[in-house]
Amino acid sequence: MSSHVVIAPDKFKGSLTAPEVAAHVAAGLRRVHPEILLMTMPVADGGDGTVDAAVAAGFGRRRVVVSGPTGEPVTASYAVRGETAVVELAEASGLRVLPGGVPAPLTASSHGTGELIAAAVADGARQIVLGLGGSACTDGGAGMAAALGARLLDSQGRDLPPGGAALRDLDAVDTSALTDRLSGVTVVVAGDVDSPLLGPDGAARVYAPQKGAGPDQVEILEAGLARLDAVVRRDLGLVMAGLPGAGAAGGVGFGALTFLSARMEPGIAYLLDLLGFAARLDGARLVVTGEGSLDAQSLRGKAPVGVAQAARRAGVPVVAVSGRRALSEEQLRGAGFAGAYALTDLEPDPVRCMEDAGPLLERLAEEIARSVLDEPLSSREPAP
Numbered sequence: 001m002s003s004h005v006v007i008a009p010d011k012f013k014g015s016l017t018a019p020e021v022a023a024h025v026a027a028g029l030r031r032v033h034p035e036i037l038l039m040t041m042p043v044a045d046g047g048d049g050t051v052d053a054a055v056a057a058g059f060g061r062r063r064v065v066v067s068g069p070t071g072e073p074v075t076a077s078y079a080v081r082g083e084t085a086v087v088e089l090a091e092a093s094g095l096r097v098l099p100g101g102v103p104a105p106l107t108a109s110s111h112g113t114g115e116l117i118a119a120a121v122a123d124g125a126r127q128i129v130l131g132l133g134g135s136a137c138t139d140g141g142a143g144m145a146a147a148l149g150a151r152l153l154d155s156q157g158r159d160l161p162p163g164g165a166a167l168r169d170l171d172a173v174d175t176s177a178l179t180d181r182l183s184g185v186t187v188v189v190a191g192d193v194d195s196p197l198l199g200p201d202g203a204a205r206v207y208a209p210q211k212g213a214g215p216d217q218v219e220i221l222e223a224g225l226a227r228l229d230a231v232v233r234r235d236l237g238l239v240m241a242g243l244p245g246a247g248a249a250g251g252v253g254f255g256a257l258t259f260l261s262a263r264m265e266p267g268i269a270y271l272l273d274l275l276g277f278a279a280r281l282d283g284a285r286l287v288v289t290g291e292g293s294l295d296a297q298s299l300r301g302k303a304p305v306g307v308a309q310a311a312r313r314a315g316v317p318v319v320a321v322s323g324r325r326a327l328s329e330e331q332l333r334g335a336g337f338a339g340a341y342a343l344t345d346l347e348p349d350p351v352r353c354m355e356d357a358g359p360l361l362e363r364l365a366e367e368i369a370r371s372v373l374d375e376p377l378s379s380r381e382p383a384p
Contacts, residue, residue, distance in 0.1 A: 004037040005029065005286045005373070006316075008277065010303035011049045012292040012323050015357040018042030018049045019056055024358045025288055025321060028365025033373055039280045043289070045303040046190040046267030047090060047133025054079035054086040057275035062123060066092045066115035067147075069108040069136040071162065072099055076112065078120050084274070085125035089113045089249050090134035093143070095211065098136050103212025106220060107163035108137035110252050114147025117260075121185055129274060130256055131267070132191040132249035138164040138208045138221045140197065140228045141255010149177035150259055164204075164250070165217075167224030173235045175259060187262035190270045192301040195247035197225055197240070197254045203247035211250065225251050232258050268306030277307070281314040286372060288365070290321035294342070298327070299335060308336035319372060321364050323353050341368060 007029075009021040016024070022040040029036050041057060044050040055061045059079035068074040069092075076091035090096060092112030098104065117128055137143065142152050143162055151174040152160045152167075160166045195201050204213070204221040213221060228251075229241040238258050240246055245264040246254040256262035272278075281287070289307040291298065298305055308318040317338040325342040332340050341364045343353040353360060 003283050003285065004039055005288065006039045006041060006280050006284050007288045008041045008043050008307050009289050009321065010043055010045065010291040012357055013048070015292060015323065015354045016361070018044060018053060020358065021290065021321075021361065024361040025365045028362035029369045029373070031362070032366050032369035036373070041275065041277060041280055043268065043275070043277070043303050043307060044131065044271060045133070045192045045301065045306065046131035046271065048088070048094065048096065050088040050131035050190070050271065051077050051079045051086055051091060053271065054275065059086060062119070064116065064119045066112035066119075067109070068097050068099070068112055069093045070099060070104050071109070074112065076116055078116050080120065080123060080125060083124060083126040084129065085120035085123070085127070086129045086131065087113065087116045087120055088131040089252060092116050093137055094134040095136045096134060103136065104163070105138060105208055105211045105213035105217050106165035107161075108211070109139050109143030109162035110135070110137050110141055110250070110255065111143035111147045111162060113252065114144035117144070118148055118181070121182065126185055128185060128187045130187055130189050130262065132189060132193070132252055135249035135252060136211055137252070138204055138211060138213070138225070138250035140164065140167060140203070140225050140251035141253070141259060142167060142228060144252060144255050145175070145178060145259040148259070149181045150175045151177070164221040164224045167228045168220070170227050170231050173231050175236065178259060182260065187256060187260040188270065189245065189248070189253060189256050189262045189264050190267040191245060191248045191253065191264070192267045193248035193253070194244040196242050196244070197229060197246040197251050198222065201247070203251040207247070207250060229254070266301055268301060268303045269310075272306060272310055277310055278314065281311060281316050284316045287311040287316055287318040288321060288368065289318060292323045293326065294320055294322035294324070294340060295326035299331065305335045312336040319368055321361060323357065324350070339372065
């Protein structure tokens with residue numbers, strides 16, 4: 001009989017981090033089955049929590065002071081193992097590090113993300129895994145590129161000020177210093193956004209309102225990104241704006257493709273491979289995954305579905321825990337889940353679910369232990 005349970009959740013956004021979710025699930029399972037053998041592996045799809053997931057999987061954490069989205073200093077982390085570094089945009093340029101939570105849609109910059117990449121390269125990294133998500137900026141990755149040595153100049157030869165609005169005045173791009181700095185470094189973008197840079201499905205019109213932009217500001221940002229694309233086409237000969245993922249993180253996906261010669265990878269699949277998820281499935285009896293809201297967006301490459309698909313290929317059943325569940329039984333089965341449990345099954349008030357997420361999650365885990373793990377578990381140690 002298989003011997004252990006793998007707990008591999010993403011965060012419950014606004015409530016619990018992925019490591020906290022894993023800890024509460026473990027506590028609930030052990031309350032019913034004290035003998036249970038568990039492997040916890042918090043996961044992420046490239047957005048918030050990607051560095052934490054890498055650290056939980058054995059990467060080392062490095063902290064560095066960089067520029068936040070509005071220029072103020074913030075302490076941000078990246079993860080490193082050997083010559084591979086995991087850099088998370090949200091750590092330096094995310095909504096969660098805005099001073100006082102006040103948005104700055106026209107002037108917020110990705111400069112700090114470039115500083116994080118530079119720090120990782122100086123630390124010896126030769127492969128950068130860049131997680132995109134939770135961005136506060138819509139600057140097309142211009143700030144990130146500038147931090148790494150690119151020059152983005154106006155018609156007077158002056159460096160542009162930070163932010164997406166300033167891109168309307170872009171006249172020339174010079175990436176020679178950046179190219180030298182990143183010689184021998186490969187960059188992989190791990191993300192789940194497949195939108196282009198421009199247009200009705202692009203970075204400004206879809207995502208800028210989430211960063212505080214009103215309708216007029218959205219059009220300003222769209223014009224700035226369009227100008228960036230036009231100058232990049234002319235000066236660098238690169239046509240990247242229409243590629244899937246170019247619109248990720250306020251266009252930082254475009255900046256990574258253009259300035260860092262990055263390749264795009266589906267976030268959760270790539271990260272599961274990088275973090276060694278398959279090895280933890282060997283001999284597993286069950287996988288418990290989850291996220292805050294299990295809904296239609298989950299089916300578009302979010303972490304729990306990626307976990308379920310990987311586990312299904314290994315022949316291990318998967319159940320999901322979530323704050324709320326908005327998928328039909330047919331959708332759940334199609335995505336690879338043997339079952340799904342939501343906090344709202346126990347507490348219909350969503351505010352209470354957010355406030356009491358930890359204890360409620362432990363109750364769900366107890367239910368999983370009773371209904372799914374109803375046979376004695378083997379005491380054999382799982383393979384490391």
